[in-house]
Amino acid sequence: MEGFAIYLFIMGEIVDCYLNRNISPIERIRMATTGYFFLYLWRFHIETLSQKYPNFISIKQNFLANQSFAIFTSLCESMVLLVKAHRDYYPQIPFLPWLHGSESCEHFFGIARQINPDFAELIQMLPKISQYTKALRNKKLSFDKERSPNDKQISETIHHSHCLARDLAEYAGMIQPSNISIDINASRIFIESHEIDISSSSINEQSHDNEEEYDLTSAIKQEPSDDFIEIRSQLDEIAQPPDNLYTLNGGDSVNLSCQYLSYDKLDFEFLYNQRKIHEAYCSKPLERKFKIVGTNSRITEGSSAIQSNMASHFVAYFTKNENPEQRFVTQREKRWKDNRKNIAMALAQLHVQELAKSRKSKKLNKKIVKENLIEIPNIVTANITEEFPLSKRDYVFVRYGSQVCIGQVEALYFEAYNHHCYADKPIKDLNDISYISLHVFVPLHLDLFTDIVKEGCYILTHHIPSNIVYHIKQNSVVIEGNFLKLVGNEKHFYFDYFGRKDIIEKMVE
Known part of the structure; x- marks a missing residue:
């Protein structure tokens, strides 16, 4: 169970280094690179055992799928690249890594389904969705601006992450390589400049976006006001943005005193507290609620609320019949x-x-x-x-x-x-x-x-x-x-x- 706890900790750190909205970029790099080195150490351990004991251990049975391994390591590498890219090319733009994913697209279709489950009318729903997402972004953001982390600080953080990963792997009983195949000394990551000026092109695209947004806004004004009231009421039940968000320039100090092992024993309480601090979306529920529309006036407002997420679980439970006599048995x-x-x-x-x-x-x-x-x-x-x-x-x-x-x-x-x-x-x-x-x-x-x-x-x-x-x-x-x-x-x-x-x-x- 100790190895399983370490696995959950590492995977949680990799995911939350993108999704957490309250930690500094240098801390994100430490979280990502610790997971990066641990995954490579874990793979080295399994590969070594599979070569010497092929009847016991195999990459297929005892390690992540090749696709999952490539995705996780790419996420870790991309975090370092994103920090350096924002520092060198976009110093005035807030560093919001949770937007570098498919979450916005998923929310788009989720909002569309709330308005109308029939996607055939998607064009007619665009004005409402635009107003909905625009209202979500109308909160004022407070930034703590300090110096950006330089290459030396990033290099020190990567070396520290390598030591943390080796401590975790050694505690889990993994075979340690004499020298890891990743050249951690060459931690300087250079971003090649392209011929196209990104800043100027983004300004031109932004002007076109403003024109399109103006057209959508004018179209929104033609919608009934009741829809806007309903959307506003839903916004209060959806996650509120945090009071302060860190930009790239926030938190430039490198904490090299962080240790997972205490007297050769794993400090699970420290790991738990780290995950509790880094955990994203842990402060408020995000379940959507809908009201039943009916003629029965005896139904109270509280009892008429439907939790859609819970309803989906019930539907999935009963539609997948688990009767042993009826359960589908694969050929394998x-x-x-x-x-x-x-x-x-x-x-x-x-x-x-x-x-x-x-x-x-x-x-x-x-x-x-x-x-x-x-x-x-x-x-x-x-x-x-x-x-x-x-x-x-x-x-x-x-x-x-x-x-x-x-x-x-x-x-x-x-x-x-x-x-x-x-x-x-x-x-x-x-x-x-x-x-x-x-x-x-x-x-x-x-x-x-x-x-x-x-x-x-x-x-x-x-x-x-x-x-x-x-x-x-x-x-x-x-x-x-x-x-x-x-x-x-x-x-x-x-x-x-x-x-x-x-x-x-x-x-x-």
Whole structure:
């Protein structure tokens, strides 16, 4: 869970370095570049493990999608470029990074849908939308103007961010590169000048925009005044702009004393407070409310308000039927479940045959011989039943390639509404889960296992449960430090059976 908390912190910082309206540009650079370096360190860790342990770790299963990685790193790089571009080319223009996105476009269509859900009449709605958005921007903005951050301050911030990212990665147990592939010393980012004068062209475009706005304003005056009153009333229920916004020139100091680790321990309270400060849109609700128009006068004004966001969730909940008998099963899911079932049935049948043969030979041999095979129950269900459900912190025999290891369950997930949801209750059927996260112990010698690999890190896997072999009891293992030892039947019979070469070949087929 500590690694998950770090992941949420980094992703929140990357998003809010654009959306937060109250932090300085140098702080935005620190947030963005910390996430930038952490993502590259995380990718290096996964790539290193996937090359040395391909049966356990893969980029596809244990890292972001290539598209997501490219988007996040591009956002981080763009933040530095935006700060330098505003400083060098637009020093008199407020630095508002939350406008460098698709949010304005999304609000445009959201406002249009409030007025009329039929987009075929979009042209007729333009005057109202223009007045609506213009009214949102009529608040006076107060700016704190100071010096712009120079290249030295930006470079110091980038180096500091690199140290913060390495601290987080090291605490999470990631493999650290001897030298990161990114040249952080070359932090000077130059913006090439183009032949077209941006300032003059923007002035010309602005004059055309003013003419178009005048035409829209004249068209707005022809609309009924009731619409304007309704729009004004809606503005009071929508997010109010903050009292003061920082421009590029606000907050030029570089705080190099910021540390995430305290005495080699992660300060989660500090991370929480940082996210609380940087969190965007946390001070007020943005849900739209509509009033029911009806003849029933007994309905009070408070009870007649509809929260559209909540209504959308209800509609999505009931339209996506999650009846197990009616839920659509993908071919991929059906394939791995059928394959696991066939393998389990083949192993169970083979075990019954071997057990019968062993008992028969024991009867023929009158001498007392040491029993080397006992009945292993519930092989078909991987020993996951109503009497012995699978839950967090339990142990399982799990196969990776041609090797049988022991995995400790870190998390269980089930599929619902086209998403993988965390399961906090014990699982009584292996087919009920869609993904399983395991802390893997690899064989060291005979019945001795370890969770530390040569590189000095743990192996944590997130995979579909197709490679789960058998569920064992918690009192069947003894853990001392980073070593795990099997005891009881799990030591003498179960692991010896599932670890046999011919049994593994049966599972691999």
